[in-house]
């Protein structure tokens with residue numbers, strides 16, 4: 001199995017993003033570019049990063065009415081990202097239309113419950129039930145709508161994989177025992193996430209904020 005680590009390049013600074021990606025490129029399997037980067041550099045920035053030669057995960061977490069999301073996915077098509085995110089809570093029609101609008105080689109994955117939320121945050125948004133229940137419900141919806149997989153925390157991935165064996169499971173909120181946790185609330189170690197069934201891991205600050213990002217990526221890859 002190739003390297004399952006996608007490094008989250010969360011910066012609006014193109015030169016820093018390129019420098020980071022060059023440093024870690026031998027010890028990660030792909031680059032994840034998110035809102036921070038895309039708002040600053042758009043499609044041109046994504047093309048610049050693609051020159052580095054690793055698969056691109058474009059994490060824009062699209063969430064709008066079906067027509068708007070489908071048109072946005074279509075507009076991103078020429079970038080041919082390996083992976084693209086939408087929010088599962090956008091509903092069945094939005095998920096179906098996002099998948100239909102994506103290029104053949106792009107995996108559309110649906111974010112279930114952000115790893116920065118816990119049970120009390122969920123209750124505050126009016127959702128009844130535990131994070132596990134909520135993720136299960138949205139994972140079932142994503143599978144039925146025909147997208148390729150979901151994003152969930154390492155705490156839910158084993159159950160999700162049992163009910164959707166062919167799904168593609170993206171796990172962020174990954175921390176080593178001695179990592180700074182920051183704003184994440186549902187965290188697991190890289191090894192635990194892979195053992196539970198993660199297809200890929202999204203890892204940002206434990207690599208990007210390390211004194212030596214390449215050594216950090218290599219060390220994490222070595223635990224898998």
Ligand SMILES: O=C(O)c1cc(=O)[nH]c(=O)n1[C@@H]1O[C@H](COP(=O)(O)O)[C@@H](O)[C@H]1O
Pocket residue numbers: 008010034059085111113114115116151152172173174182184202203204205206
């Ligand atoms: O879709 C994501 O990638 C994502 C979903 C989620 O539930 N939680 C989450 O942290 N992410 C992303 O994963 C990355 C995690 O970064 P670190 O917390 O620095 O490892 C960030 O780029 C987030 O945008």
